[in-house]
Amino acid sequence: AQKVTQTQTSISVVEKTTVTMDCVYETRDSSYFLFWYKQTASGEIVFLIRQDSYKKENATVGHYSLNFQKPKSSIGLIITATQIEDSAVYFCAMREARYKLTFGTGTSLLVDP
Amino acid sequence: AQTIHQWPVAEIKAVGSPLSLGCTIKGKSSPNLYWYWQATGGTLQQLFYSITVGQVESVVQLNLSASRPKDDQFILSTEKLLLSHSGFYLCAWSRDRNTEVFFGKGTRLTVV
Numbered sequence: 001a002q003k004v005t006q007t008q009t010s011i012s013v014v015e016k017t018t019v020t021m022d023c024v025y026e027t028r029d030s031s032y033f034l035f036w037y038k039q040t041a042s043g044e045i046v047f048l049i050r051q052d053s054y055k056k057e058n059a060t061v062g063h064y065s066l067n068f069q070k071p072k073s074s075i076g077l078i079i080t081a082t083q084i085e086d087s088a089v090y091f092c093a094m095r096e097a098r099y100k101l102t103f104g105t106g107t108s109l110l111v112d113p
Numbered sequence: 114a115q116t117i118h119q120w121p122v123a124e125i126k127a128v129g130s131p132l133s134l135g136c137t138i139k140g141k142s143s144p145n146l147y148w149y150w151q152a153t154g155g156t157l158q159q160l161f162y163s164i165t166v167g168q169v170e171s172v173v174q175l176n177l178s179a180s181r182p183k184d185d186q187f188i189l190s191t192e193k194l195l196l197s198h199s200g201f202y203l204c205a206w207s208r209d210r211n212t213e214v215f216f217g218k219g220t221r222l223t224v225v
Binding site: 033035037042043044045046047050091093095098099100101102103104105106 | 145147155156157158159162164170172201203210211212213214215216218219221
């Protein structure tokens, strides 16, 4: 069964710095898809960025980028130039070749001024 | 642009009472639809998915059922609520089985 693990429960950073959030996954499939989502204080869940397992290049969207290390089954999220509004809970998720999306336990990010 | 609308926004229900939650997706024909549940402070757990009208697959058993009566509508229900059903319910959609999932704003359910 697939499994997604986020060991960092919470991170606190100063505004305008860079933060990295860790995520490791387990899967037996050769093809899979990795995602990061953000949950705001209101509960809204927003899709941020994805990485397809067959792509070697790390995905980048705006000030979000990924550190995909396939041999280590690791997909880290990097947020550069953090802003106060980046404060949220961040979830890593994995999708195998079926209709199931499995989420990690989340990392709470607090960005201080 | 696609939009997803969930109703109601919040519910307070008694143990043993019935429940019906719904969502509608506009702007995308034949979407894949999903129901997720999140306990307070917890992760998201997928409950059901549907790839076509009238067909729903269960991912985890929580004494809940789901139906897809129309291409753009997904319903989550139960005849008897349990205390353990409390939480945040999210409807979601995707273009296909490999792409990202987009979530509605959710329904907060409190069972008392």
